[in-house]
Amino acid sequence: MDINQILRTWKEVFGKWKYSLLALLIALFFYSLNVIVAGWKSIVGFYLSFGFFKMLNLLGVLFAVFRESITTPSFIGLIVISLMLGMLFSMLVYKHHIYASPRDKEFGIFGGIGMRDRICFCPRTWRGGAVFSSI
Numbered sequence: 164m165d166i167n168q169i170l171r172t173w174k175e176v177f178g179k180w181k182y183s184l185l186a187l188l189i190a191l192f193f194y195s196l197n198v199i200v201a202g203w204k205s206i207v208g209f210y211l212s213f214g215f216f217k218m219l220n221l222l223g224v225l226f227a228v229f230r231e232s233i234t235t236p237s238f239i240g241l242i243v244i245s246l247m248l249g250m251l252f253s254m255l256v257y258k259h260h261i262y263a264s265p266r267d268k269e270f271g272i273f274g275g276i277g278m279r280d281r282i283c284f285c286p287r288t289w290r291g292g293a294v295f296s297s298i
Contacts, residue, residue, distance in 0.1 A: 182253045190249035
């Protein structure tokens with residue numbers, strides 16, 4: 164696959180606002196998760212001392228000044244990884260919407276996965292598979 168094809172695909176996917184928004188939300192979630200993990204002890208201690216609303220205030224401050232708590236290359240890497248993770252999930256959702264059969268749309272993404280797992284991992288399927296594989 165050449166670079167022009169990749170850029171056209173990105174333009175097609177992220178030209179739709181819902182996939183761009185999904186990518187940004189997932190990137191923001193991943194960044195927030197890193198902030199929470201880095202400041203876990205402070206957040207818990209602040210919650211126990213001052214309560215829930217002050218803890219939310221601290222979380223907002225930690226979110227805003229997280230750049231100063233890590234090195235610049237690490238911060239840049241975190242931003243790039245966050246954006247790429249958001250792009251990955253957004254493109255997976257886009258691919259699912261393109262290739263989804265009407266039956267998958269009826270059950271939704273998790274229902275379709277559940278039906279697939281039920282068919283593939285059912286003990287009766289294992290016994291049947293064992294019978295047919297021994298022939």
